Amino acid sequence: MVFSSDARWEMVDEITRQTVTYGTYKQTLGAVLGDLTVKPLTGIPVAVAALYAFWSVFTSFAGELVTDGFMVKFFDGLWLPWFQAIWPDPGSWHYFLFIGNPAADTCFEAFGMLTSGLFVSVGVVLPAVFVFYLMMTLLEDSGYLPRLAVLMDTVLHRIGLHGYAIVPIILGLGCNVPAVTATRILETKKQRFIMMTLLAIFIPCGAQLGIMMSIIPDLIGVVILCLIIGFGIFGFVLNKIIPGENPEILVDVPPYNWPVKEYVIKKLWNRTKGFLKEAVPFVLLGILLVNLLYLGGVIQGLANLFEPVFVTWFGVPKETVGPLIAAFLRKDLAIAQLSIIPMTAYQMVASVVLVTIYFPCVATFVVMLREGWKELIAAIAVLFVVVFIYGGLIHAVGILLGVA
Amino acid sequence: MEHVDMKQENDRKITPLGFYFALLGLATLLFGMADILVWAGIRPGIEVGILEIAGDDFFRWAWGGFVMVCAGIFMLAGSARVETLQQSAKVVLGGVLVWVIAGTDIFARLCVAIPAGEASPAFLNSCSGFLTEFAPPYTPAMLLIPFTLGIVYLIRMHANDDS
Amino acid sequence: MTGGKTEMAVLVPERGTTVLMIGNPNVGKSALFNRITGANAIVSNYPGTTVDFTSGTFIGGGRTYTIIDVPGTYSLDPRDAAEEVAVRMLRDYPDAVVMIVLDATKTDRGLYVALEVMERGMPCIVAVNMMDAAHEKKISLDIAALQRILGVPVVATTATSGEGVRDLADMLRKAKVADIGAIAQRMRGEEPEREPAFTCGGCGGCGGR
Ligand SMILES: Nc1nc2c(ncn2[C@@H]2O[C@H](COP(=O)(O)OP(=O)(O)OP(=O)(O)O)[C@@H](O)[C@H]2O)c(=O)[nH]1
Numbered sequence: 001m002v003f004s005s006d007a008r009w010e011m012v013d014e015i016t017r018q019t020v021t022y023g024t025y026k027q028t029l030g031a032v033l034g035d036l037t038v039k040p041l042t043g044i045p046v047a048v049a050a051l052y053a054f055w056s057v058f059t060s061f062a063g064e065l066v067t068d069g070f071m072v073k074f075f076d077g078l079w080l081p082w083f084q085a086i087w088p089d090p091g092s093w094h095y096f097l098f099i100g101n102p103a104a105d106t107c108f109e110a111f112g113m114l115t116s117g118l119f120v121s122v123g124v125v126l127p128a129v130f131v132f133y134l135m136m137t138l139l140e141d142s143g144y145l146p147r148l149a150v151l152m153d154t155v156l157h158r159i160g161l162h163g164y165a166i167v168p169i170i171l172g173l174g175c176n177v178p179a180v181t182a183t184r185i186l187e188t189k190k191q192r193f194i195m196m197t198l199l200a201i202f203i204p205c206g207a208q209l210g211i212m213m214s215i216i217p218d219l220i221g222v223v224i225l226c227l228i229i230g231f232g233i234f235g236f237v238l239n240k241i242i243p244g245e246n247p248e249i250l251v252d253v254p255p256y257n258w259p260v261k262e263y264v265i266k267k268l269w270n271r272t273k274g275f276l277k278e279a280v281p282f283v284l285l286g287i288l289l290v291n292l293l294y295l296g297g298v299i300q301g302l303a304n305l306f307e308p309v310f311v312t313w314f315g316v317p318k319e320t321v322g323p324l325i326a327a328f329l330r331k332d333l334a335i336a337q338l339s340i341i342p343m344t345a346y347q348m349v350a351s352v353v354l355v356t357i358y359f360p361c362v363a364t365f366v367v368m369l370r371e372g373w374k375e376l377i378a379a380i381a382v383l384f385v386v387v388f389i390y391g392g393l394i395h396a397v398g399i400l401l402g403v404a
Numbered sequence: 405m406e407h408v409d410m411k412q413e414n415d416r417k418i419t420p421l422g423f424y425f426a427l428l429g430l431a432t433l434l435f436g437m438a439d440i441l442v443w444a445g446i447r448p449g450i451e452v453g454i455l456e457i458a459g460d461d462f463f464r465w466a467w468g469g470f471v472m473v474c475a476g477i478f479m480l481a482g483s484a485r486v487e488t489l490q491q492s493a494k495v496v497l498g499g500v501l502v503w504v505i506a507g508t509d510i511f512a513r514l515c516v517a518i519p520a521g522e523a524s525p526a527f528l529n530s531c532s533g534f535l536t537e538f539a540p541p542y543t544p545a546m547l548l549i550p551f552t553l554g555i556v557y558l559i560r561m562h563a564n565d566d567s
Numbered sequence: 568m569t570g571g572k573t574e575m576a577v578l579v580p581e582r583g584t585t586v587l588m589i590g591n592p593n594v595g596k597s598a599l600f601n602r603i604t605g606a607n608a609i610v611s612n613y614p615g616t617t618v619d620f621t622s623g624t625f626i627g628g629g630r631t632y633t634i635i636d637v638p639g640t641y642s643l644d645p646r647d648a649a650e651e652v653a654v655r656m657l658r659d660y661p662d663a664v665v666m667i668v669l670d671a672t673k674t675d676r677g678l679y680v681a682l683e684v685m686e687r688g689m690p691c692i693v694a695v696n697m698m699d700a701a702h703e704k705k706i707s708l709d710i711a712a713l714q715r716i717l718g719v720p721v722v723a724t725t726a727t728s729g730e731g732v733r734d735l736a737d738m739l740r741k742a743k744v745a746d747i748g749a750i751a752q753r754m755r756g757e758e759p760e761r762e763p764a765f766t767c768g769g770c771g772g773c774g775g776r
């Protein structure tokens with residue numbers, strides 16, 4: 001027996017009437033406060049403050065406390081000198097692979113698998129993703145996320161999405177992999193495609209942000225601004241080009257909840273464990289691979305081959321090729337590698353932006369493939385066009401400003 | 405509850421409590437504007453007694469200052485007829501924003517205070533070294549904390565009339 | 568988002584031992600699922616947390632159940648890719664028991680999907696979750712009446728504290744096909760021919776048997 005939708009609603013109403021009684025509703029301070037966080041006039045300042053708190057805690061904890069306070073001291077002062085002392089034969093290939101540059105003073109410069117690899121993954125990125133995951137968990141569990149969606153609705157409609165697209169964006173700031181699957185909550189193919197493409201191109205993950213914060217603390221603001229502007233411009237363009245609908249939906253806003261302690265701990269632990277199991281080996285492997293390619297002369301060859309594009313079009317040194325290869329595996333590694341190339345501030349910004357936008361990392365690539373290979377191919381095509389145009393655009397702006 | 409509010413509205417618009425929050429809001433607003441102005445380069449930094457506005461970086465002073473300005477405006481907006489739930493909520497929200505800024509300031513100091521610092525060979529800071537990190541001068545938001553305790557009273561008031 | 572254990576769901580042997588958790592988004596399906604199976608599905612306070620299915624096992628009453636946590640859906644006409652997964656799961660497991668999860672504070676929306684599922688003639692059991700939140704909002708639900716009207720076991724639960732979860736798990740084997748025609752008749756005020764099953768008035772404690 002099948003009913004029409006109206007008949008079903010009638011039955012629902014009748015069942016509810018017979019089983020549910022509503023007590024006298026009394027407004028509480030918490031509820032009124034909750035309402036204030038979705039009204040634009042008060043909600044936007046609250047969102048600005050939330051972002052402030054997020055970033056402030058992130059930089060204080062991951063940057064000042066763990067990385068600068070302990071990890072740098074440990075890795076540069078004890079770990080690296082120890083390895084440099086005990087590993088035999090500084091001129092050999094295995095020294096180059098595992099320890100790196102024998103003259104290095106810091107773990108960034110050394111660039112061996114056991115020195116920089118562990119420093120980058122455990123010393124810099126782990127604390128960063130840890131606080132990032134913690135704050136994201138609080139954001140998710142408190143119920144603020146859907147309210148942010150309501151606030152962002154008008155803005156995101158300009159680029160062919162609706163407010164709820166904030167969910168994959170925020171998840172993507174943690175890691176692009178779950179974010180790609182989370183695009184399933186968007187209604188139309190068009191929205192999913194736009195979101196997935198923009199995610200793969202413009203949203204840096206927590207690991208990337210962590211390493212940026214540690215390497216270019218003064219320039220990270222500019223880098224993020226470049227990414228946001230790019231997100232806006234290309235979202236707008238994609239919305240105009242791609243046919244399809246961008247329907248309005250009502251966001252279902254759940255009540256605020258105090259995050260349940262056990263859930264927060266469990267989620268944090270699972271995510272951190274995932275990072276240790278999946279990211280750390282990739283970083284180590286990445287360094288090994290890049291060093292092997294150096295030994296084989298492949299990177300130098302590619303650098304010479306692409307020199308015209310890099311130097312004249314993007315305005316960055318040709319050595320950037322090496323990090324771009326590493327970026328296939330892990331972007332945090334690639335950015336760490338950029339830090340040892342001598343560059344001007346402009347070149348640094350441009351090359352960090354390039355590393356971020358130019359190609360999704362392997363893990364993201366794989367989940368995108370799972371969501372549909374046709375979309376993946378289209379997204380990659382868009383990506384190459386965007387990298388070329390936007391890279392050139394940044395260079396042009398740099399020239400105009402007289403910094404490039 | 406509702407008709408009590410109405411009566412108060414007719415009696416007097418600004419109660420002593422409201423006046424207090426108006427002052428607090430005004431102070432917060434001015435501090436916020438000072439944060440931004442110092443960052444923008446009006447002066448190279450202000451230090452008065454235990455108050456310091458360094459204004460040296462965009463994130464803390466311009467962005468954080470904007471949050472303080474909003475907090476001040478919320479408190480001012482909520483101070484008239486502050487006893488009503490709607491108005492209280494605005495004041496409380498303003499207070500929460502001040503707490504966010506102050507809390508992150510304190511957290512930042514804590515994070516700097518725990519490690520020994522680059523110069524020293526040790527890892528953990530000494531006890532006295534730890535404490536000196538918390539010595540004055542303080543940021544405006546930190547100085548405002550004792551004065552925001554009235555907001556706790558406001559929250560308690562509404563928590564009670566709820567049950 | 569979950570991925571991990573997906574292959575487990577493919578081997579479905581015995582009838583009535585696969586349980587699909589269907590309900591609106593954000594009603595606490597994943598939280599219940601974790602409670603019942605001890606798994607680690609992601610629980611968050613926003614609709615659309617689960618976008619893929621996850622399965623886990625629960626052993627009770629000598630039977631091994633495969634419980635599948637499914638993305639939330641507002642109806643069986645999918646609106647987005649996550650809801651499509653939910654509908655596809657219902658289609659792929661026609662022999663499954665459906666555990667319909669309702670949010671006690673928003674029963675109407677959930678009942679709509681519940682009726683849609685019942686129309687398909689699948690054996691059902693209803694969990695009314697978030698009882699604590701309903702209590703706080705002074706919403707009271709007559710669980711016994713709901714059980715009488717729907718004619719399937721209805722259990723009140725609070726996934727966050729674990730209250731009622733044991734009952735819910737025990738009640739799985741009492742899941743039964745709802746007689747949608749009888750429900751409609753009851754709604755029209757005509758009592759359908761008396762079912763001996765409901766002589767106790769349905770406290771929920773025994774599933775009405
Ligand atoms: N107060 C209360 N909160 C609950 C209860 N069960 C779950 N929650 C909360 O409700 C929110 C949603 O829970 P989930 O399990 O993620 O909901 P879901 O049905 O799986 O949602 P989707 O995956 O989006 O379909 C979480 O914040 C839980 O902590 C409950 O019984 N009482």
Ligand SMILES: [Mg+2]
Binds near residue numbers: 598609639
């Ligand atoms: Mg779920």
